[in-house]
Amino acid sequence: MNIDRSDEYEAPALSWLAREATRMNSCLLEAGVTSQEQRRATCDAFFFGLGAGFEEPVTANGQSYLPSIALATADSRLLLPTEMFDLHEYALSIVGEAFGEN
8 A cells, every 4th residue: 555645635534524523413413412502612622622633642652653544545545644734724614514604
């Protein structure tokens, strides 16, 4: 499998984020959180924090690791974000789209 850091990563990564924001909204609704305002605030906080969390190393077994989301393509490539891609910068607008805002 080839590893590819390119701008091709952006569109599918944002599609993934939108899918997960929609899923979280549905889960919150199923859990009885009927207020759209509360669901939206929860999704905003979670996905903004998730994006910021990719900038914070984690430590295990005495080593430091930087988390990342990799995307596997049908042609056996592994897409990784470029240095310019910053998930938390997109988080709030993508969550807004998941709640029907344009």
